[in-house]
Amino acid sequence: MVDNIYLLIFYGVVLLLILVASFLLFYIKNQNVVWKQKRQLQETQIEQQKELLSAVIDSQEVERKRIGQDLHDEIGGTLSAIKLMLNSLKNKLSTDQEEVMGEAKQLIDKMIVDVRHISHDLSPPGLAVFGLFTTIEAFVTLINNTGEIKIFIEQDENIEEVALPEKTALALFRVLTQLVDNTIKHANATEITISFKRETELLIAYQDNGKGFDLAVLEKRGGIGMQNIQSRLQMVNATYQMETEIGEGFKLTVSCPLSPEN
Secondary structure: OHHHHHHHHHHHHHHHHHHHHHHHHHHHHHHHHHHHHHHHHHHHHHHHHHHHHHHHHHHHHHHHHHHHHHHHHHHHHHHHHHHHHHHHOHHHOOHHHHHHHHHHHHHHHHHHHHHHHHHHHHOOOOHHHHOHHHHHHHHHHHHHHHOOOEEEEEEOOOHHHOOOOHHHHHHHHHHHHHHHHHHHHHHOOOEEEEEEEEOOEEEEEEEEOOOOOOHHHHHHHOOHHHHHHHHHHHHOOOEEEEEEOOOOOEEEEEEEEOOOOO
16 A cells, blocks of 8 residues: 555656656747747848838938939039139229139139039949949049048959949948048048958958047947948948047948859
């Protein structure tokens, strides 16, 4: 009789352990399913955000291109016509009037150049034809000619052979021009260096010798310029790393995936 009781207790304990183990296995399996569903939902949301971001940026670029062309064709053409009209009066004015007209023509020439620069910045004309690297060189030459800051470009010899999709090239161009604009406005820098290296990915390093800043402050404030940079890099699946300290300048390293053809 006692042996039967012990046997029943033993079987009861074994059954209880089986039930507990079954429950734990069911719980773990269920948690794995929930975790996978959450991950799929997050991936779907991230993909939707990227698609929405891409659509917004595409629409912005279309509008930039339209405004740039209007500036170049309409405003630029009107300024050139005004200059021709002033030239037609050259021999009909007194000395004092000619001096005033000369100053007016200089202002018009400056406005024509400014309009051309603005229209090219809104819609870089050479990007689709000549690619990112040649377009950046032209942009850098334009900035260097102002004498406001000195920009140096360092690149691998075969970098021109790297073929980038137009959307990727445009995104990287916008990022670099935004960085240059930030440096000129805020960094009190005298030099900028932009380097391009071709490895398994395209590596871009942007560095200035400005006053730098506290990264924690930037992350807290979330400036619009840096948000635009992050959004454009995210859109083309590029990653980046920022390095800066107060008094130590600023550096941004970008790693952009290349297509198999490269």
